[in-house]
Amino acid sequence: MGLCESKSDKQALINENNNNSEKINNPGSSQINQITNSQNNSQIKEKTPNGIIKESIKSAEEKSNKNENIPSVLKSQNNISQTSGIKNSTINPLNNLNSQIKTSNAENPVESRLSSVIKNNSSRMNNFSNFTCVKSFKSHNDSISHIIELDSGYVASGSYDKTINIWDLNNTEPVNTIKTSGRVFCLLEFIPGILLCGTDNSEIEMWNIKEENNVNLFTFKGHLLWVNCLTKCNDNYFASGSNDSDIRIWDYNEKKPYNVLSEHGEGVLTLITLKDGKLCSGSADLTIKIWDWENSICIATLQGHTAWVKCLCQLSNGLIVSGADDKTIKIWNNNNCVLTLAEHKKTVRKICQISDNLIASGSFDKTIKIWDINNNRCVQTLEGHLSKIICLLLHSTGYLISSSGDNEIKIWKS
Numbered sequence: 001m002g003l004c005e006s007k008s009d010k011q012a013l014i015n016e017n018n019n020n021s022e023k024i025n026n027p028g029s030s031q032i033n034q035i036t037n038s039q040n041n042s043q044i045k046e047k048t049p050n051g052i053i054k055e056s057i058k059s060a061e062e063k064s065n066k067n068e069n070i071p072s073v074l075k076s077q078n079n080i081s082q083t084s085g086i087k088n089s090t091i092n093p094l095n096n097l098n099s100q101i102k103t104s105n106a107e108n109p110v111e112s113r114l115s116s117v118i119k120n121n122s123s124r125m126n127n128f129s130n131f132t133c134v135k136s137f138k139s140h141n142d143s144i145s146h147i148i149e150l151d152s153g154y155v156a157s158g159s160y161d162k163t164i165n166i167w168d169l170n171n172t173e174p175v176n177t178i179k180t181s182g183r184v185f186c187l188l189e190f191i192p193g194i195l196l197c198g199t200d201n202s203e204i205e206m207w208n209i210k211e212e213n214n215v216n217l218f219t220f221k222g223h224l225l226w227v228n229c230l231t232k233c234n235d236n237y238f239a240s241g242s243n244d245s246d247i248r249i250w251d252y253n254e255k256k257p258y259n260v261l262s263e264h265g266e267g268v269l270t271l272i273t274l275k276d277g278k279l280c281s282g283s284a285d286l287t288i289k290i291w292d293w294e295n296s297i298c299i300a301t302l303q304g305h306t307a308w309v310k311c312l313c314q315l316s317n318g319l320i321v322s323g324a325d326d327k328t329i330k331i332w333n334n335n336n337c338v339l340t341l342a343e344h345k346k347t348v349r350k351i352c353q354i355s356d357n358l359i360a361s362g363s364f365d366k367t368i369k370i371w372d373i374n375n376n377r378c379v380q381t382l383e384g385h386l387s388k389i390i391c392l393l394l395h396s397t398g399y400l401i402s403s404s405g406d407n408e409i410k411i412w413k414s
Contacts, residue, residue, distance in 0.1 A: 115316065129414045131370065131400055133384050137409040139165055139174050144403035145185050147391045151192035155393070155401060156209075157409060158184030158197055166209065169397065169411065178207055178214045188230035190238060190252055196220075198227025204240055204250075218255055222248055229271040231279065233293060239279055241268030247281055249293055261291055263298045272312045280320060282309030288322055290335070304330055304337040313351040313359070321359060323348030329361055331373065341371055343378050350392040352400075360400055362389030368402055368412075384410055 142161035150156055154175070155167045160183040165174035182199030189195050193210035194217070204220040204227055225243035232238050233249065237258055240248050247261040247268055266284035274280050278299070279291040288302035288309055307325030314320055320332040329341040329348055346364035353359050357374040368382040368389055387405030395401055400412040 130380050131382055131412040131414045133382070133410050134399075134413045135169075135172070135411040137167060137172055137174075137411075138407060139177075140407045142183075142407060143387070143390060143405040144407060144409060145183075145390055146187045147393045147401055147403045147409065148187045148189060149393060149395055150189050150195075153396065155395065155409075156187055156189070156195060157403060158187045159407070160184070164195070164197060164207075167409070169395070169399070176209060176214065178209065180205055182226075185226060185228050186230045188232060188238060190232060196230055196238065198230050198240060198242075200226040202226055202242065202244075204230070220250055220255070222257055225267070228267065228269050231271045231273045233273055233279065234277065237293075239271060239273075239293060241271040241281055243267040245283070245285075247271065247279065247291070247293075259293070259296050261293060261296060261298070263289065266308075269308060269310055270312045272314060274314055274320075275318060280312055280314070282312050282322060282324075284308040286324075288312065288320070288332070300335045302332055302335055302337070304340075310347060311350045313353060315353050315359070316356065321351050321353075323351050323361060327363075329359075329371070339373065339376065341373075341376070341378070343369060346388070349388065349390055352392045352394045354394055354400065360392055360394075362392045362402060364388035366404075368392065368400075382412060 140157065140159040140161050140163065142159050144157050144159050146158045148156050150166070155169060157165045157167065159165070162180050162183055164178040164180060164184060164187065166176035168175050178195075180197055180199060182201035182203070184197050184199055186198040187195060193208060195207045195209050197205050197207070199205065202221070202223040202225055205216060206218045206220070208215040208217050220240075223240065223242040223244055223246065227240050227242050229241040230238060236251065236253055238250050238252055240250065242248070245262070245264045245266055245268060247264070249258040249260070250256070251258045261279075264281065264283040264285050264287070268281050268283050270282040272280050274290070279293045280288065281291065282288050286303070286305050286307065286309065288305075289298050290300040290302070291297065292299050302320075305322065305324040305326055305328070309322055309324045311323040312320060322330050322332065324330075325347045327342060327344045327346060327348060329351065330337045331339040344361065344363040344365055344367070348361050348363050350362040351359055354370065357372055358379075359371050359373060361369050361371065363369070366383070366385050366388060369378045370380040370382070371377070372379050385402065385404040385406050385408065389402055389404050391403040393401040398414070400414070402410045402412065404410075
């Protein structure tokens, strides 16, 4: 955020989570039975596009039979070869890659603005200028788990204090505060003004933040454990990843489940939509998977990390970047690891792209590192947060925004 199966270990992990730990509990049969008994209506059958009927929830017996000891290398279902990560290589395999990628969906306004920022940064940062902190916000009373840019240009922050704050970057106080039913782990603006949030009570709340009183429009239910990540699949569907090891696809307009992707062996910790419309997920089972979500098919399994995969990012040239509890950043091309960056001292929790050749990584070591991936080196380390970095965001204004376990948001300018 290892895994445990004994009662004492599970209780210790639950207590750790209540103290705002980033660790994830591996659900045992007793925990799932308890939740299932209280959610009798959650076991529904769903029909995938290819006509296959599948159960939306795995049996408690299947869940409890997971192996406690995770092997360092898991077998790939798709027999994909994995190349070794490259550290301090003098030859960079990224330099000759084709940057043309097929896109299946039009970019939303925020993504379009960010694309322009990355292009502008790429030309402006040929001579790299160091980032400096220009502003700090502090209104939350607990760790800030996620920050996103809204269509309006405002920033939304979700926290373990069970609130979502909306920020105008010109002010140091939030312009709006939403009180949620549980600790907020992830946010997604599905359409302008409609905000989805995943919580520790296994639900996804949908809020209309355009209304003065922040109307809770609907709650999506189905996961057995807390919801770690959300991503928009297309204009009609979104996906959620949970500690119950499932990825659920939801029909936004019909407000109902569409299908379930259930091939991860442990909790799903991070989830993104790729530029070709496929999903990419990272898990506590140490793997990254690529999904044809419409047909419920895992089409690739990427192996290389030796600990839980905490974050994913797709670069403008189509390459996938991952960060993990093993303190490393890996860059993937055609499902093979082509570069490994290893200077962080603790978990790499978040990664975002700044320009064509620069990425930023936030770590539990309290630092943000700026990397020149063309030259395989860290060009700057940002310090200032008093606790672990949990989220990073490149804003369309060009600012780099960070959130932390110190309950603070910082804005960095280059």
